[in-house]
Amino acid sequence: RAEDGTAVPPSQRGVRVPPGVTVFDAASWNGIAIDSTCGGHGTCHKCKVQVTSGGEVPVTRHDVRTFTPAQLEDGWRLGCLVHATRDLAVEVPPLTTRPKAATVGIGRQVILRPALQKRYVELDEATLADQRTDLVRLTDAIEDLELTADLHVLRRLSTVLREADFKVTAVILDESLIDVEPGDTTAARYAIAFDLGTTTVVGTLLDVGTGTPMAVTSMLNAQQPFGGDVITRISATMMDDEALGRLQQAAASTLSSLAGQVCREAGVDPAQVYEVAVAGNATMTALALGIDPEPLGVAPFVMSSSQPPSVLASEIGLTLHPRARAYFFPALGAYVGGDIVAGMLATGMDRxxxxxxxxxxxxxxxxxxxxxxxxxxxxxxxxxAFEGGAIRCGMRAADGAIEVITVDPTALGDDPAVTLGVIGDVEAKGLCGSGLVDAVAELVRVGLLDATGRLVPDEAAKEIAPALADRLARIGEERVFILHRPTPESDPAECVYLSQRDVRExxxxxxxxxxxxxxxxxxxxxxxxxxxxxxxxxxxxxxxxxxxxxxxxxxxxxxxxxxxxxxxxxxxxxxxxxxxxxxxxxxxxxxxxxxxxxxxxxxxxxxxxxxxxxx
Ligand code: FES
Structure with missing residues (x-):
């Protein structure tokens, strides 16, 4: 619903974000556009949202200046000043104006100047008196750009111009004319941003004309069977001549299935996606491009090039517009790759x-x-360790993973001495990275882990934290702290626990x-x-x-x-x-x-x- 009460068709989305993130950031990270010209700094007063459930949200002085008392009562707030510390239901009004800038990353305002442009032109037909070539006729109409055209365009140009009565849309990437489409297709300007992670890959379909994210989706990198980290994947290519091709294929299938999903979700024809940008570490970039990663894995850790070439999207396995281009981020080093350069851009580290x-x-x-x-x-x-590897009860951040832990060493009676936040609100199955950090931090806080990282002896534990001491147990020779016992009779080995070795890791x-x-x-x-x-x-x-x-x-x-x-x-x-x-x-x-x-x-x-x- 818009602020004035006008009904708009709702589209419901559930998103999960770290606690404390603002509603504005949560929305923009998840492809939901909220109006703004200040980039989430609390000054433009445009990011109006309505919190419809989840409890009272504090009213700031900026809210008081922006909303009437009745609106405040109804939950209207400035989205960049609402921190999501628990589950909230938020209604986001549709954008009222077409933005010239988009808010991206950590409060970065990006003035829209995409490499992809579309120009609709109506040309005069050729006559005996005007025998300019078709290409000159078109480029003359787009005077402000020095366009070049490749063979692909020339093969289509004459037919498309005549079939469309010389009313066409020029598709331009930088200064290259990559296609000519019949009629006015200027509204369809799509591109896909990929975060090509070693574990997870995320794709966002963008309308580059407005900066609006149209759909976001993620999946596990299909290279997983070759190993969880970059070193094992590099080793795979060193041990098996065919592994590089298979890893490249796995990257291609991951990117292409994400591209298919975001296009389907947004109802966009993949042939109207003209560009992709890929941010990945140096190894993921090399593997996606089919470049031998071996030098990245052995001293002195050298990349084949810090600046990957621009390639056709079809060369990395994507079926989009046939001339769609793939841009890969440059890298600073073998272990500070394009993903970090992209991250620096998004956080404005240099500005x-x-x-x-x-x-x-x-x-x-x-x-x-x-x-x-x-x-x-x-x-x-x-x-x-942070990915749950080498941790006895470690697991990825998926349903059943303990992600938040608080302990109360003085809990009495029925009060819980250990409170767990489990992803998916199901029974705890294991411990993910943030849960591991919380567990150790809490045990350090209450004194059950000393400064050297050793679990204190049982006697000392009874004195320091009486409500927690019975959670200290042994599995074989190793001391553990029980986080979750499925039943009161469960053997320590059947529990979710933190072991002394986990603390060392x-x-x-x-x-x-x-x-x-x-x-x-x-x-x-x-x-x-x-x-x-x-x-x-x-x-x-x-x-x-x-x-x-x-x-x-x-x-x-x-x-x-x-x-x-x-x-x-x-x-x-x-x-x-x-x-x-x-x-x-x-x-x-x-x-x-x-x-x-x-x-x-x-x-x-x-x-x-x-x-x-x-x-
Ligand atoms: Fe400008 Fe919230 S984004 S005030």
Whole structure:
């Protein structure tokens, strides 16, 4: 329903976002456009939404200035000032004006200047007095661009012009004429942004004329059977000559099934998708392009090129417009790839004067630090702990995974000593990365884990946390803390638990990451407190509890308000590249602006790592 009460056909969507994310960001990350000209900074007062259920939402002074008391009573609020801390039902009015800019990423306003343009022209028919060629006739009508045309266009041009009575739409990518379509097709300007992750791939269909996301969908990368991380996939290509072709094929089938899904969902003909942008790490990019990734996996870790060539979308297995083009993001290094360049674009790392730290938490963790002048980046091998790998009860963030944990060491009677948030509200089956970080952070907080990461002895536990002590058990030789017991009689081995070894795994992972950012801080002569914002990116980082991340030292010791879930910034960067050629140039400029710091050969690395192991 629009603010004035006019009915519009509703389309219902359920989206899941990290707690604390604003309704505005939650919507824009999930392809739901909300009006805005300030990019979510609370100043334009356009992002009006109605919270229809989920409880009371605080009223800000901006809301008071924007809405009548009756509207406030009805739940109207500015979407960029409503933080989703629990399930909310929100109605989003349709856009009233056609935007000239789109809000993308972390409050970035992108002025629409897509590489893809369409121009409708009505041409004079050729006569004996006017024997200009068909191409000149067309290009003369589009005076402001120096167009070139390839053979594909020339083969169609004469027929299409005559069949359409010389009323045609020129389809232009940069300055190349890629097609001529009969009639006026200017309203159909579609492109797809892909976040090509090692684990999950996300596709967003965009109308590049308005910046509106039309459909978003995600699926697991079909390369999974070759291994969960980039190293195992690179190894697969080293051991089997046919693996590269099969991995390329798997990337193609993933991208193509996502493309099919978003087009179907939005009711868009795939032949009207003229461009795709792909943000992936260096290995995913190489594999999608069929480039041998072996040099990425062995020292000195060299890419074949930091700037992948522009290719036809059909060359990476996509069936879209026959001349549709695929743009791949450039990369800073073998382990700070195009996904991170896209993330930097989406977070404006190069445009902000604040000191900001960007951390994409995953098996390979990428870290970027900017003090407003200098930008440094590095990569830290964190291992599989955050993805649930090498963790006894570890699992991916899927139904049944414990993702939030709070403990109360003084709980009495029927009050729960351990409260679990389980994805899908089903019985707990395992522990995902954010649950692992929460579990360790909570046990550190109440003193059941000491600073060295050791579970305290049973006697001490009874004194420190009487309500929790009976959850300490042994499985074989190993001490564990029981998080969920299916039945009161269940044997510890049948429970969901955190083991002493799991704690060690997390210690190593967090030490790798905190060594990375602490050495970057040191290089710029900065202290923890100088960092004004920490952006936690990626499908895992975004769901981490900031308080837990601070408590275990995964991020600098800062007030939690300075720690922000950044969402799928790689996908957002890919959208920006499709919406603006200037942003695309910005991505390339980052290659010059960012200095890559190799940590592994630093003499002080080991000492710093050991220092960072403790909680
Ligand atoms: Fe401008 Fe919310 S987006 S006020």
């Amino acid at each position: 902000d004067k604040r000191t900001r730290l960007f951390i994409d938490v995953g098996t390979n963790c990428e870290i970027v630090l900017s003090d407003g002048e200098t930008i440094l980046s590095t990569a830290a091998p964190a291992g599989p 997390l210690q190593f992972a967090k030490a790798a990451i905190s060594t990375g950012w602490s050495l970057l801080l040191e290089q710029l002569g900065l202290e923890h407190r100088d960092v004004q914002q920490v952006l936690l990116a990626g499908s895992f980082g975004s769901y981490l509890s900031p308080a837990s991340a601070v408590r275990i030292g995964l991020v600098p010791q800062l007030p939690v308000l300075r720690i922000v879930a950044a969402g799928n910034v790689a996908g957002e960067g890919a959208k920006m590249a499709l919406l603006s050629v200037r942003e695309r140039a910005g991505a390339l400029a980052l290659l010059e602006e960012v200095t890559y710091v190799e940590l592994s050969d630093r003499p002080d690395f080991n000492d710093a790592f050991v220092e960072q192991l403790s909680f």
